[in-house]
Amino acid sequence: MSLSGQAAVTGIGETDYRRDAGGRSVLRLQLEASLAAIADAGLAPREIDGIVLPMGTGGTVAEDFVTNLGIPDLRLSTTTPLGGAGAVAAVQCAVAAVAAGLCRHVLLPLGRTGRTGSRIGARIHQMPQFRTVGEFEAPVGALAPAQYYAPMARRHMELYGTTSRQLAEIAVTTRRHAILNGNASMTGPMTIEDHQASRLIADPLRLLDCSLESDGAAAVVVSAAEIARDAPRPRVLVTGVAEGHPDSPSAITQRPDLTRLGLAKAAPRAFAMAGVTPADIQVAEIYDCFTYIVLCQIEDLGFCAKGEGGAFVEGGALGLGGRLPVNTHGGLLSQSHMAGMNHVVELVRQLRGEAGAAQVEGASLGLVTGYGDLGDGTVAIMARG
């Protein structure tokens, strides 16, 4: 049985991303986004019968949602702890669950207080997926994601001539999109020169290559495709979805090819399931914890060959009207770091034709990716229909 077209994203919801959460708890934020998504799907909270919690941010559990939303009969409760790949992994899990008939309406809440709560650099070594680098790399001073990922970018630059100015193209285009969005944290314009003048964090990554630390929450509802015909909003079907894990998933250092992510394994499966090719994709929401990770995923998705990502992103190619509009909401770089659930929300918005000033005209087929921890990759292809 193929999962293609078996489920739809029927509801989307987000909190305000423009300021810190003002003392609201992670659970409160997740409940706000969940209520918005459930209402958007035209459902009552009691109709939710599945919950998939991506990432595990904030320590909330399905029981919190049962209790607060008054869910009488939850039939599926699970987690997808793949870091930034978790949101799309949760979509995959929800699609499989409704296709199998385990449940009908699955809530996927993600929220965090990354701005006012604990800083990510201080937190990751408590996460089991970072245990190996915590023991063998933290003592020599490799302590944070930027430092683990930077050698991938440096190798790409040395092998293929990729430049920091090409990475800047990604940051600048993403900021331009954030400015079009009424709900983005970063609203000031950015130039390539601004990017080049920003301080080095982990060479070659500069401050403006790095994503935000944010407060907020985003949630979606995934429903069985047949039921979704009755939903109030235009139906957005999940036509392809896949997860892939990189070689040496616990330590990038030991990965045979530093420039190949788990997404390279997932992408062909998702495209085959959907029966489309990269050339068919009209809009792409690509996980952007760092600019280089976007460039590498563009290659691993097959939009261009390995090594050609730098040239691909030049000249506004990722902007509205460009050859592949990317992160039309402003992404993790400039909208908010909702670990990619805001990317899922934005793809649905685009395919419904509800993206306002950032709408890709006539978009009916798009994709969203996740990138987690030390290279896990996920991708969902969605179509209006």
Add this chain to the structure above:
Amino acid sequence: MTEMPRKPLPEPSGESRPYWEGLAAGRLMLQRCAACGRIRHYPRPLCDACHSFETGWVAASGEASVQSWTVAHHPYHPAFRGELPYTLVTADLPEGVRLVAQLRDAGPEALRLGAPLRIGIEENGEGQALPVLRLAGG
């Protein structure tokens, strides 16, 4: 009076203790599968090639070459603030594994993919022996 923050130290497991004890004794030790001979790193319980738990240890040759690098500029940990900027090199060992260590006696501008390196070991100022890398020859 504020106490100086300590650097992160390894918490050796049963599998990794010989690695850390080797460094303390001035040698970089690598796990070698006792059944099939495959060398693996970082230390772990099982050989992924033949699935044997039987493990021996061999001393690394001390040679390496540049796979990639980064220069740390941002103070992610207060105990490393005084050392910034420092260069972290990802190095290929001829044994078929890699390590990451700080570069000594040269800056990142001297690095090229494949450039030969020598592995050294030094104490980190807090009693922990760690590998370091230097460009070989000159």
